[in-house]
Amino acid sequence: MEHEQRENPRTRRVRRLILETAITVLLESGAQDVTVAIVAHRADVARTTIYRHWPDQQSLLLATIQAMTKPHQSPQLAGPLAEDVRTELDHLRTRLVTREVRSVFGALAGHAAQNDEFQSSQRLFVSELTQPMVHTLEAAKRRGELATDRDCLLEANLLVSPVLHQYLALCEDISDQLLDEVLDRWLLTT
Amino acid sequence: MEHEQRENPRTRRVRRLILETAITVLLESGAQDVTVAIVAHRADVARTTIYRHWPDQQSLLLATIQAMTKPHQSPQLAGPLAEDVRTELDHLRTRLVTREVRSVFGALAGHAAQNDEFQSSQRLFVSELTQPMVHTLEAAKRRGELATDRDCLLEANLLVSPVLHQYLALCEDISDQLLDEVLDRWLLTT
Amino acid sequence: MEHEQRENPRTRRVRRLILETAITVLLESGAQDVTVAIVAHRADVARTTIYRHWPDQQSLLLATIQAMTKPHQSPQLAGPLAEDVRTELDHLRTRLVTREVRSVFGALAGHAAQNDEFQSSQRLFVSELTQPMVHTLEAAKRRGELATDRDCLLEANLLVSPVLHQYLALCEDISDQLLDEVLDRWLLTT
Amino acid sequence: MEHEQRENPRTRRVRRLILETAITVLLESGAQDVTVAIVAHRADVARTTIYRHWPDQQSLLLATIQAMTKPHQSPQLAGPLAEDVRTELDHLRTRLVTREVRSVFGALAGHAAQNDEFQSSQRLFVSELTQPMVHTLEAAKRRGELATDRDCLLEANLLVSPVLHQYLALCEDISDQLLDEVLDRWLLTT
DNA sequence: CTTTAATCGAGACGGTACGTCGTGTCTTAGA
DNA sequence: TCTAAGACACGACGTACCGTCTCGATTAAAG
CATH class of the missing domain: 1.10.357.10 (Tetracycline Repressor, domain 2)
Incomplete structure (x- = not known):
């Protein structure tokens, strides 16, 4: 998405920070705790900032999971x-x-x-x-x-x-x- | 469990009512809505009554699911x-x-x-x-x-x-x- | 009150026990804690038993205070x-x-x-x-x-x-x- | 307190509204009814809003009374x-x-x-x-x-x-x- | 010495209020 | 100009008491 490229670098930084924090929370304490309040607190970011990037809690969770969903890489195999x-x-x-x-x-x-x-x-x-x-x-x-x-x-x-x-x-x-x-x-x- | 047999019939009736309402809610609107407040309202029962039977929301949800988990029956087959x-x-x-x-x-x-x-x-x-x-x-x-x-x-x-x-x-x-x-x-x- | 004399001795005993417990609670923790639930618990008595003797919480508190209100005795003085x-x-x-x-x-x-x-x-x-x-x-x-x-x-x-x-x-x-x-x-x- | 001066006017208005409602309730029905739930309802304000300003019920009651405690004014007298x-x-x-x-x-x-x-x-x-x-x-x-x-x-x-x-x-x-x-x-x- | 009636324990139930936590919207200052 | 700060309404949580109401199980007193 070239849209992301043009973004204010500060904005991009904040977005990353939030997502990474959310991932950490998800892995540490489960999806139940991927809450706007908790993530905002852990990322040391205002709650409203999160709402500026994602409309609601579900979107944040979804984005978090999508950010974790990266292709699994296996070494090329060529044996039998x-x-x-x-x-x-x-x-x-x-x-x-x-x-x-x-x-x-x-x-x-x-x-x-x-x-x-x-x-x-x-x-x-x-x-x-x-x-x-x-x-x-x-x-x-x-x-x-x-x-x-x-x-x-x-x-x-x-x-x-x-x-x-x-x-x-x-x-x-x-x-x-x-x-x-x-x-x-x-x-x-x- | 003969313990349950001896229970006050009213109590048993209420417990059933709550569980059945919870099942209905679960099927209609999903597990997110199996909330003590919602189930109490739908079952026309006091919120505290639910807490008397299950310590918290998770227990209620669990009980609800367990009440739905009944052995599946298939007719005996004897073909090839x-x-x-x-x-x-x-x-x-x-x-x-x-x-x-x-x-x-x-x-x-x-x-x-x-x-x-x-x-x-x-x-x-x-x-x-x-x-x-x-x-x-x-x-x-x-x-x-x-x-x-x-x-x-x-x-x-x-x-x-x-x-x-x-x-x-x-x-x-x-x-x-x-x-x-x-x-x-x-x-x-x- | 000769009425009280005729009472079942058990009843009188229980009534006393409750009042004395209530007095203790009142002196220890204040009137806020002279609660049917707390007094019943402290007196090891069923909550319903208290309600059998006093119609509600206020009556119990009042009775407790009245039971504490005994004439103050001073030695007779005869000095100037x-x-x-x-x-x-x-x-x-x-x-x-x-x-x-x-x-x-x-x-x-x-x-x-x-x-x-x-x-x-x-x-x-x-x-x-x-x-x-x-x-x-x-x-x-x-x-x-x-x-x-x-x-x-x-x-x-x-x-x-x-x-x-x-x-x-x-x-x-x-x-x-x-x-x-x-x-x-x-x-x-x- | 210049701190209060700088406050958001809306906030100050709400705080006033709550206190005045609480005073009304206190005078009408007694301190027993100066309850977060009742005051919130009467002031048409969310219960949580009250908790944002006062940590608990006692604080609210105290503040209510303090708001009522204003110096009594008497006209200057100069007679005998x-x-x-x-x-x-x-x-x-x-x-x-x-x-x-x-x-x-x-x-x-x-x-x-x-x-x-x-x-x-x-x-x-x-x-x-x-x-x-x-x-x-x-x-x-x-x-x-x-x-x-x-x-x-x-x-x-x-x-x-x-x-x-x-x-x-x-x-x-x-x-x-x-x-x-x-x-x-x-x-x-x- | 039993039987019968009052009294008690136990606890479910509908309520009301508590104080907490989270949500999503909105407004006001600041960098 | 974007963001932080945070007030606000709302809704659910789980807890503590309330006062009412069955039901047995005791116990005291009368037959």
Whole structure:
């Protein structure tokens, strides 16, 4: 957005400060505490300043989450497909834990039922989690290790969903056995 | 619990009334509105009466959700396994939509990251969704259509997770194609 | 009241217990805390039991104060009038402090403007404080040390009021000088 | 206080409005009803607005009373001392009745035993009642009608206390006889 | 020595007020 | 000119008492 470029530098600085504070609060204390009052206090900024940038609390929370939703990067893999997928599953597990995915996903899901913007954001957020797997599959397809008529997104979802289900829906740890099982099953269907 | 039996019938009636009102509010306007003030007003009950039964707003919300979390019932199926599973997937889709699962799941997920009771409740809620599929598989196992060394819960999760993922995580509709695909893949691994 | 004699002994015991607890609370924490809830708790008695004996909180407070309002006793004095009066002023000062008169008077005055029963009670309470002085003057009159046409109650009030004023209205200590001054002035008018 | 001068005029207006409403309530229904909820309602102001200006209910009541405690003004008298004092006693009686002194004094006394600020306020309030008499005596002293070694405050208290006692402690009317008696006695001691 | 009636404990219930915290709107000064 | 400061109305929170009202469970007194 070139709009942001032209902005008063002070304004941009303040906006950043607020968002970063909001992120910190979200990770530290959960989405419940991403409140205009609390963020303003923590960022040492007037409450009204926040309202000048975002119309209400939900917008602030949404912007906060969107600021956290950055593409996950995985190193390009080029080993045999099975290995790459397994590695990617491992990375996924790691990302789930280290990036406090539960908090963010919870915040999104908590509003998604009533608020379409949150719904889109949740879609995006989940897609970002799945993206590296899609890339891995596409690379394999290019290398000829995967049939060209396969829909990489569908395949990725099939691979990823049991893992996310275990972690985000059942709130349980992800064992190596689960990852192995998922991989084995998937290989059988390829 | 015979304790509840001995309760003053009026008390029990009021408790029911409150919970039912809370359920209505939750389904109508979302978990955000399951507020002591709103529920009290809608149930035409004093705010303090609610506090006499539940210590705070979260407890009320939790109780409300737990009151909604009743085992899903599916008719016993005895057809060939593939058909039964496919039927069950269909039922699952139906239940997701008709029982406002998105609202409830969102409410749970929104608190689960901070509150263990909500986490347990979420676990339970998701299990209830999966349960009919588990039963179907167990029946098939008894009929000899499924190898006895299979873990029915694991299999059920593998079957169910792509569907839930599509609906709860990606917030998208569940197509027949998806259900077919899931079934086909699973059959290949059996 | 022979009515009270016929009462169930248990009832009488409980009534006493409540009143004594209320007195304790009044002296310890002030009239603000003579609350049905607090007294019931301190007396280890059900709240409803208190309501069975007094219709509401004000009645309880009033009864508590009335139970505290017992005639002040002074030893009969027979010395010369000036000495007796001075001694009585001293006793008055002592009683004001030791019997927590400020708390009780405050409680009474706080309700007297709105509630006639409290007003009567206050009148009585203040009279009791003045009574010993009246007796002293009457004794003096009988001994011929005071003209028979004097109104003992009026004289007592004239003697007592500057002292009460100093303590209850101005909330200040009562010095010996004040007592001496009051006595001297009064003697000049006799 | 120039601080108050600089205040936003709206703020000052609101503060005034609240205090005036509180005074009205106090005079109409007694100190018991000087409640944040009631005053807010009567002043058509949000409850929180009151809390922004006074930390709690007691502070509001105190401020209300202090706002009512304005110096009593008497016209300068220059007649003979005895007449002046008698006039002043009359004025005092009038003020007691017309300015609802019983309500205010009751409210003060009701809290004075527990709260030092109320105690100071009560002291001040009573002093204001006595003040005109002090002035009258000082004027007399200046005119040479009163010995210079007399303590005007003490004399005023001696004159005033029987009257206040009659009205505030005994809750009875103040007769002309009483005023005459008090004056006569006092003249004898001068 | 039991039975019967008054009294009590226990606690739900509708209320009112408290004092706190958050929201979103608005106005007034300042940098 | 943008921003800070903060007043304001509003609404919900959770707490503490109020006074009313069942219901058993005790207890005292009378049959």
